[in-house]
Amino acid sequence: MDSLITAAARALAAGDPLGALDRIALRDDAPALALRGIAMAQLGDLVRAKALVKSAARAFGPKEALARARCVVAEAEIALASRDLGWPVKALEAARITLEAHSDRVNAAHARYLQIRRLLLIGRLDEADVLLAPLDPAPLPPALRAAHELVVAGIAIRRLQSQTARHALTRAEHAAREAGIPALTAEVENAFLVLDTPAAxxxxxxxxxxxxxxxxxxxxxxxxxxxxxxxxxxxxxxxxxxxxxxxxxxxxxxxxxxxxxxxxxxxxxxxxxxxxxxxxxxxxxxxxxxxxxxxxxxxxxxxxxxxxxxxxxxxxxxxxxxxxxQPVEEKYAALFAFLVDGESWSSSALSLALGTSQRTVQRSLDTLAAAGKVQSFGHGRARRWMTPPMPGFATTLLLPAPLPSD
Known part of the structure; x- marks a missing residue:
């Protein structure tokens, strides 16, 4: 790995995508394509990021299993960020096993956290708990320790365990500050807001x-x-x-x-x-x-x-x-509970998360769009839906996950 690739990788790890692109923006070799894809993802251009990471995976070739596995993990993270919950999870598990076999424990842990975050989004808390239990965040870098605590807090919030969530977010805040990544710090701060705004x-x-x-x-x-x-x-x-x-x-x-x-x-x-x-x-x-x-x-x-x-x-x-x-008495409250995170969702991802048919979700979205409450961009399978966050309300209780007593 040459010095420019090394420097770009370090810039991305520190949350500096522009610094990484300064070094590799004009390069088309496989490592540079992968790093450019991650940089574009950090900048929010998820469509371009996905294309670059796919190109990198093809460019690495069949003998570079470790590099290809890392590309799969990056693609899975982009899919999660773009709320493409139908992304093939078996590919991520296969990549995680490959990373473990090559002793890349950091990226293997990152792959596991992506699996857990997806389960958390669709309300499968027991499965998320099973995957989370054997993970020890202590030897991981600060950014992954923060990710671990965010997952712990997310599960606790869904189960209405406020003190467990608050302690986890405090640990996440310390880890995020140690990592020095502004976007991660902001994510922790937004999670804290859920505990301090009306939930019902x-x-x-x-x-x-x-x-x-x-x-x-x-x-x-x-x-x-x-x-x-x-x-x-x-x-x-x-x-x-x-x-x-x-x-x-x-x-x-x-x-x-x-x-x-x-x-x-x-x-x-x-x-x-x-x-x-x-x-x-x-x-x-x-x-x-x-x-x-x-x-x-x-x-x-x-x-x-x-x-x-x-x-x-x-x-x-x-x-x-x-x-x-519910804090907002609204026919489409459960739908708003997912859109309120500010991310862009596909109708298929919303269908999976809500446990209802995609056609029902599409009809609801069309009704809300006609009323000016949601907006879409893109066409066909690339179409995504989003809405500005509803001010003053946390939507924990609108999300479809059972409580422990249910």
Whole structure:
């Protein structure tokens, strides 16, 4: 490796892509192509970066397995940054094994962190935990130690473990400062913001107030009966009743919880649960059936009694009843939760992350684009969607990952 390639590599490791390009911008040999691709990725031109790294992988040839494996890792990182979650993960695992075989433990660890970050994005926390557990960040360079702690914090935030997340981010901040990479320091600072901005809305006796992540954590471990409109679960006394697949029952539970300890009229329940402006005796009969189903589902957490005007919720194991709502009541809140990170997403990546069909995601994006809430660039498979961050809200509870008690 010549001196210019060495100097460019050191510049990239220090987060100085322009310094690296000053040395290799006019070169077309395989090492220079790879470094130019990484530099363009750091500058944000992910399309050009991907093309350069692919060219470098082809230029290295079949006998240079180590260099080709490093190119695969770089391509995987570019795919993750551009939210191309459909990128072939088996290729990354094969590259990681090759790096391990050649004793390139730093890049092998980097490949593993990319795998974990992808799992974190799509809400597969248990799998991410399994991959993270054997990794020891102590012998790694500062930038990778920061990446390790960011992953730990990300998993903890998704699981509403605020103190674990805060400690991990403090360690990440120290490592980022040691690395001296401004972009990494900024990433840690943005992660800290999630802990210090409202993550949900508490509704008690008709009054609303925002909650921080640590307050949500405390609420879910309290003695209150919580109707969780972020995860569509009713929680209390260490038990939980999932109602995500029974939207009518959850709507009834939320309406009754918002009115607790008072009752809700039958007309109001019919209007909210069945989305009807007018009701007749058939709707009242259907309401009685659904209330009976909800009463059976909530045992032994709560009961439902009939009143003169409607129905009321009775807490059986808790002292009070509260509703935990999304910070932004929006039909497309889950979609916004991913777009809010400021990155550009493809509809296929959003489909994978949300666990729904790509066509459903495309229809939602088209509706939001017509309303001016999201914007796209590119065409065909290169089309990407993004939106400016929603000010003042963390979107942790909108992301599709189950809590430990679910």
């Amino acid at each position: 809305c508490l509704i008690v006796h008709g009054e609303e107030r925002p909650l921080l992540l640590e307050e949500v954590e405390a609420l879910l471990s309290s003695t209150s009966l919580v109707v969780d409109a972020c995860r569509y679960v009713v929680r209390g006394a260490g038990m939980s009743v999932p109602l995500a697949t029974r939207p009518v029952l959850f709507t009834l539970a939320r309406a009754l919880a918002e009115a607790w300890p008072g009752d809700v009229s039958r007309e109001t329940l019919i209007r909210r649960a069945f989305r009807l402006k007018l009701s007749d005796e058939s709707h009242r009969a259907r309401l009685r059936v659904e209330v009976g189903r909800l009463r059976a589902a909530l045992k032994p957490l709560a009961g439902i009694i009939a009143t003169q005007h409607g129905f009321a919720l009775v807490a059986l194991v808790s002292s009070d009843v509260v509703v935990l709502a």
